Amino acid sequence: MTRGIGLAVAWFALIGCIVFLLAPLVVTVGVSLSPSPVFQLPQGEISWRWYERLGRLDGLLDSVLLSLQIAAFATAVSLVLGTMAAIAVVRGTFPGRETLATFLVSPLMLPGLVIGIAMLQCFRALGLRDALPSLLIAHVIVVLPFVMRTLTAGLSLFDFSLLDAARTLGLSYPKAVIRVMVPVLAPSFITGGLFGFLASLDNYPISIFLTDVYHRTLPIQLLQYLGESPDPTVAAVSTLIIAMTALLLIVGDRLVGLNRMAGV
Amino acid sequence: MEAHLDIAGVGKRFRQTVVLEDLSLAMRKGEFVSLLGPSGCGKTTLLRILAGLLSPDGGRLHLAGRDIGRLPPHRRNIGVVFQNYALFPHLTVFDNVAFGLRARGTPREEIAPRVRRLLDMVRLGPMASRAIAQLSGGQQQRVAMARALAVNPELILLDEPLSALDRKLRETMQVELRQLLRELGMTAVFVTHDQEEALALSDRIAVMNAGRIEQLATPAEIYARPASPFVLDFVGQSTALHGEVVEAGDGRLSVQTAYGVLRAQGHFAKRARVLVAVRPERIAPRPAPDAEWTGIDLPLAAQTFLGSRRLLHGHLGGGDRAIVELPAETEISGDMLPISWRITDTLVFPAPDVAE
Ligand SMILES: Nc1ncnc2c1ncn2[C@@H]1O[C@H](COP(=O)(O)OP(=O)(O)OP(=O)(O)O)[C@@H](O)[C@H]1O
Ligand SMILES: [Mg+2]
Numbered sequence: 001m002t003r004g005i006g007l008a009v010a011w012f013a014l015i016g017c018i019v020f021l022l023a024p025l026v027v028t029v030g031v032s033l034s035p036s037p038v039f040q041l042p043q044g045e046i047s048w049r050w051y052e053r054l055g056r057l058d059g060l061l062d063s064v065l066l067s068l069q070i071a072a073f074a075t076a077v078s079l080v081l082g083t084m085a086a087i088a089v090v091r092g093t094f095p096g097r098e099t100l101a102t103f104l105v106s107p108l109m110l111p112g113l114v115i116g117i118a119m120l121q122c123f124r125a126l127g128l129r130d131a132l133p134s135l136l137i138a139h140v141i142v143v144l145p146f147v148m149r150t151l152t153a154g155l156s157l158f159d160f161s162l163l164d165a166a167r168t169l170g171l172s173y174p175k176a177v178i179r180v181m182v183p184v185l186a187p188s189f190i191t192g193g194l195f196g197f198l199a200s201l202d203n204y205p206i207s208i209f210l211t212d213v214y215h216r217t218l219p220i221q222l223l224q225y226l227g228e229s230p231d232p233t234v235a236a237v238s239t240l241i242i243a244m245t246a247l248l249l250i251v252g253d254r255l256v257g258l259n260r261m262a263g264v
Numbered sequence: 265m266e267a268h269l270d271i272a273g274v275g276k277r278f279r280q281t282v283v284l285e286d287l288s289l290a291m292r293k294g295e296f297v298s299l300l301g302p303s304g305c306g307k308t309t310l311l312r313i314l315a316g317l318l319s320p321d322g323g324r325l326h327l328a329g330r331d332i333g334r335l336p337p338h339r340r341n342i343g344v345v346f347q348n349y350a351l352f353p354h355l356t357v358f359d360n361v362a363f364g365l366r367a368r369g370t371p372r373e374e375i376a377p378r379v380r381r382l383l384d385m386v387r388l389g390p391m392a393s394r395a396i397a398q399l400s401g402g403q404q405q406r407v408a409m410a411r412a413l414a415v416n417p418e419l420i421l422l423d424e425p426l427s428a429l430d431r432k433l434r435e436t437m438q439v440e441l442r443q444l445l446r447e448l449g450m451t452a453v454f455v456t457h458d459q460e461e462a463l464a465l466s467d468r469i470a471v472m473n474a475g476r477i478e479q480l481a482t483p484a485e486i487y488a489r490p491a492s493p494f495v496l497d498f499v500g501q502s503t504a505l506h507g508e509v510v511e512a513g514d515g516r517l518s519v520q521t522a523y524g525v526l527r528a529q530g531h532f533a534k535r536a537r538v539l540v541a542v543r544p545e546r547i548a549p550r551p552a553p554d555a556e557w558t559g560i561d562l563p564l565a566a567q568t569f570l571g572s573r574r575l576l577h578g579h580l581g582g583g584d585r586a587i588v589e590l591p592a593e594t595e596i597s598g599d600m601l602p603i604s605w606r607i608t609d610t611l612v613f614p615a616p617d618v619a620e
Contacts, residue, residue: 164317165350167337169415170367179367183354 025242032235039232050236057233063221070217071200074139075147075193081140082147082192089148090155101152105145112205115141120209131215138206143196150195154188187256194252198245266329268293268451269314269419274323276309276475283309284320285475293328294449296442297480298462301472302498307455308347310472311421314453316340328418338367343412343420347427349404351396357383357407358392364415382410385444402433409441413448420445422454426461438465459499463487471495487543493616496541503578503586504541505560506615509534517612522582523560530612537615542605544575544589549596552604559604562586564596576601 031039035047054060089101107115119138128134162184166176182189204219211220218237226234267290276284283306291297299307312318314325316337325333332340343364352360361379370378383389386406396404405425412420425441426434442465445452456462462469463483470480471494479491490496496504507521509532517528519540526540552559565579569592576596578586588603590596 159348159350161346161348161350162352164312164315164337165344165346165352165411166363166367167317168315168340168342168344169364169411170338172336172338175367180352184352186354 028235028238028242031232032239034232037231039230039235050232053231053233054236054240057225059216059221060225060237063216063218066215067201067218070135070139071143071197073136074143074200075197077140078143078147078196079189079193082144082151083189085144086148086151086155089152090158091160101148104148107141108145108149112203116206116209119206123210131210131212134210135207135215135217138210139200139203142200142203142206146196146199147189147192150188150192151185154185158185190252190256194248198248201241267291267326268295268328269453270324270326271310271314272324272326274310274313274320274325276306276313276318276320283475284313287323287475287477289470289477289480291451291453293451294446296445296452296454296465296467298454298456298466298469299472300456300459300462300469300499302457305472306475307457307472308423311344311423311453311455314419314421315342315344341415341418343415343417345405345408345412345420345422345425347423347425349408349425351404351407351411353396355396356392357388357394357396357399360396360407361410361414363411368415378414379410382414385413385447386410386440401429402437405429405437409444413444413450418451420450420452422452424455424457427456427458434461441465463499469499471498473498490611493539493541493613496611496613501544501575501587501589502541502611503544503547503588504539505580505584505586506537506539506582509536509538512536519612521560522584523562523580526560526610527558527607528610528612529607532612532614539613539615541611541613542609544587546605546609547588547603548605549588549590549594549601549603551602556606556608557604558607558610559602562588562601562603564599564601567596 027041030041032050033046033048034040034042035045035049036043085100085104089097089104116138119134119141123129123134123137158181162180163173163176166180167173171179202219203217204223207217207220211217216224218241222234222237269289269291271287271289274284274287275282287306287310289297299310301307309318313320316332316335320333323333324331327340327342332342352363355363358379361382362375365375365378380389380392383392386409388403388406388410391399391403396407399407405428408425422441426437429437438461454462454465463486466483468480468482469486470477471486472478473494479486479495481489481491486495487500490499493504496502505519505521505523505526507519507526509517510520510525511518512532512534515529515531517530517532517538519526519528519538521540528540530538532538548557562576563579564576566577568575568577572592573589574592574594576588576590578584578588580586586603588601
């Protein structure tokens, strides 16, 4: 009897969570398809007018491209740096490597705002005033922890004698890494890279300190639109982002398996 | 005749600990040599140095007339079967075996037939397209063999390749492995800490202890004529009694032990501390019948029944031990057994330091 009630509560909570998580997405997609110029769910009739407006929106395409470029760059750099750092942390015998490992994933735990302010001050102190390099560097810091986290997990299970085997079979060390370690760790690379990429694309609190008029990342641009002309164009953009994310996750799932991606 | 593999004066230390000490070993082409020794004596370290995965502090390495000491692993043409097999989990059985051929840029049309031939040799032909995770331990071991042999190496190194298998399977695999290597005329260094395995498979055994080779000889010689108390102890079982030489001359000795005076052969000074030993199957359950024999009265402690034979364990103190092997049907009564053996079967060593 009590067990039945417990189960019912659990089910209720689960459904509640799902609704709670999905509702904003559904509303966003709905609003983007509504002909009404205010935020409103479509009343019967569906319209693509906000999507048509996207092309004419000033600076939107630029910000999308900028964000994609930054995310791609930061992800690529993080994958290389993160792999090397993870190898050092997992294989090294130097003192303080635990601390180092925690330090390298710490940006995940710090408020973005803090990191943003810190980076701004740091860049200023170093005399770096250009928005683009600042953004690129800052986003490496956004992506790196994701890569570090999945790669240290992956590497701690990686059997390094595989590299020895590949070398005795005729590959030089660098080739052995590329032909054996990279494919074996592919799930970690894909997972870490994917989540890192999305985090960079999505980042607002750090970017906001580093942008200038010519370099606005997508989230910043969107927020500005929302402030200037709050019409459902923003919802249309969001819907496209949701679609892209879903696509990436599906690809990731095909390659790695969603469970494993969420797990590490 | 020039040695196929020549290891000369190789040493290795990690920080202060000396792991290999001025180690030399020469092997003929096609020879099967086991490195036998306790855990931590440096067997794997020596293999890694041979494979080029670890650089020695000094010494020279020659393989097939080539100085390989400075070559990286991928240019040495040495196959390695790793203790955990180190098979590539992302590749099929076929691709694992083909890995070395591809790494060397072997033409595509030569790869498939060669891989098939090797898989047939290790009886894995039908498994070519399996994933590694779908194989049993014994099958994985055979893939590792095939992969190492596929590139036709000058030398194959095997690091306890059978230790992960259960006893029954291990015995079958031993025979198979030996046959395969013999068919190919492959020179092999085989690491094991299982003395029976070493005795069963090897042309010669190098018994290692604390980074040195204590004895390098055929299995029969190692067993019958161990060069040191360590080898005596590590390979096979033995009765071993401490004593003091009380009479010496003409290569004949009398040794006073806690269980009486034993006669033996050897050249030792009077008063020298020695260890007198004999292998269990050399012992007869009776008093010494004539002057060619010598023996003691053995207080019995326990028996182990082994099917066709039985082992009797003596109840001795003070670092002495006794073990007698008899046919299973031998009747033993009482807790005292007179035992004796031929003087020519007696082994005498300078007594090892008390610390041992
Ligand atoms: N990288 C290393 N750093 C420090 N010491 C090491 C290192 N590798 C091995 N050793 C030490 O060298 C000694 C020999 O090791 P090795 O692995 O060669 O032993 P082994 O004979 O193969 O033993 P086992 O039968 O257990 O495999 C050991 O005492 C080990 O602790
Ligand atoms: Mg070892």
